[in-house]
Amino acid sequence: MLSTNSSSQSQKSFLYQRLSAYYFFFFAALGAFVPYWPPYLKSLDFTPVEIGELMAIVLLSKLVAPYFLGWLADHFHRRLIIIQVSTLLSAVAFAGVFVDSSYWGLVLIMAIFGFFWNSSLPLFEALTLNHLGDDTHRYSRIRLWGSVGFIVMVVALPVIISRFDIAILPIILIVLLIINGLTSLLVKDKQNTKRVKTNTQLNLKELLKKPMVIALLASCALQSMSHGAYYTFISIYLDDHHYSGTVIGNMWALGVIAEVVLFIFAYKLLHRFGIYRLYTIAMLITALRWIILALWVDTFAALILAQLLHAVSFGLFHLTAISLTHLLFPGQMQGRGQALYAGLSFGLGGALGSWISGNTWESLGSTWTFLASALIALLGAMIAARFIQKKHLPDYVNNV
Numbered sequence: 001m002l003s004t005n006s007s008s009q010s011q012k013s014f015l016y017q018r019l020s021a022y023y024f025f026f027f028a029a030l031g032a033f034v035p036y037w038p039p040y041l042k043s044l045d046f047t048p049v050e051i052g053e054l055m056a057i058v059l060l061s062k063l064v065a066p067y068f069l070g071w072l073a074d075h076f077h078r079r080l081i082i083i084q085v086s087t088l089l090s091a092v093a094f095a096g097v098f099v100d101s102s103y104w105g106l107v108l109i110m111a112i113f114g115f116f117w118n119s120s121l122p123l124f125e126a127l128t129l130n131h132l133g134d135d136t137h138r139y140s141r142i143r144l145w146g147s148v149g150f151i152v153m154v155v156a157l158p159v160i161i162s163r164f165d166i167a168i169l170p171i172i173l174i175v176l177l178i179i180n181g182l183t184s185l186l187v188k189d190k191q192n193t194k195r196v197k198t199n200t201q202l203n204l205k206e207l208l209k210k211p212m213v214i215a216l217l218a219s220c221a222l223q224s225m226s227h228g229a230y231y232t233f234i235s236i237y238l239d240d241h242h243y244s245g246t247v248i249g250n251m252w253a254l255g256v257i258a259e260v261v262l263f264i265f266a267y268k269l270l271h272r273f274g275i276y277r278l279y280t281i282a283m284l285i286t287a288l289r290w291i292i293l294a295l296w297v298d299t300f301a302a303l304i305l306a307q308l309l310h311a312v313s314f315g316l317f318h319l320t321a322i323s324l325t326h327l328l329f330p331g332q333m334q335g336r337g338q339a340l341y342a343g344l345s346f347g348l349g350g351a352l353g354s355w356i357s358g359n360t361w362e363s364l365g366s367t368w369t370f371l372a373s374a375l376i377a378l379l380g381a382m383i384a385a386r387f388i389q390k391k392h393l394p395d396y397v398n399n400v
Contacts, residue, residue: 023146025180031153061114062347091177122338144263215387221349222380228353255310262311282317283381294370
């Protein structure tokens, strides 16, 4: 019996390592793309407007791609194959930058690349949770390797670029994307074995009418919307307040490091306080973070605190949101559930947040923009406090 248990634990450890490898290289590619792709485009003499449009194309693809491929995965029960194909095709699509670097060429390349790249992660999230089964609290230990991959690239790339020039960035990205695709080949498929009560014929249209599901998707969108000003303007904001480039870079890294620490200890928090309560708390602390940035950005200690709170505003929120999505979208709707979460939060919410903050930044100023972000996060917290509670779970969840 001891030998059997030891073998089982060894197999689980090996599985967790393979799942972690996918997250590591996916987010390593993200860490190379998001901070450094705009400067690369600038080196090609694209205007700020063109750079913004090219980045927006990748973001907006999250509205459609994850849901469409999530539907395919749920309908044909071939989630892993779709993950593998979409991950590898994202590398093939990105390779187009070596062929055509004109504006319209990159518009097409970013659209195709974004479609496949943005669709693979939500499907992989569902696959990971299926593999974990009743041990979903272990998700944070696996997902933290994505944050590690992001940090590695954010720290390493400035050194590499200073030595070889930013022209090396597409090569680094294509290598990371290919390795990410190869890691998907190391993972086995795992379907959800839990069943919905047989006399309850759930479909997505009916599920989306459930108050708790509506509240979850709406609050997720608001949470991501509140981050729009941060992701779009934080570097400019800190530069305007006379922080050096080194300090700004360190602040980005500090936020992600705090996120990693949160992932390490998150399972204890989830067990102690529960996902419902922590989901609302995460949004309340997000509002506090934006208030600190709005009013006390010139105080270095306050800035450090604001960045440490990234562990909650992104890390804790994501952990609770993805767990709730997994709970409320059971069985064959898991892929579409995760796709809706990604599309409505990071896609629609993120795009609206960037657009709104772009307008308020110019008309109202940076302080009021971050205060408005705090209000948006508070609105999400109010919705969550009212509807995201265990007593409001739909009937079908009790039978999953």
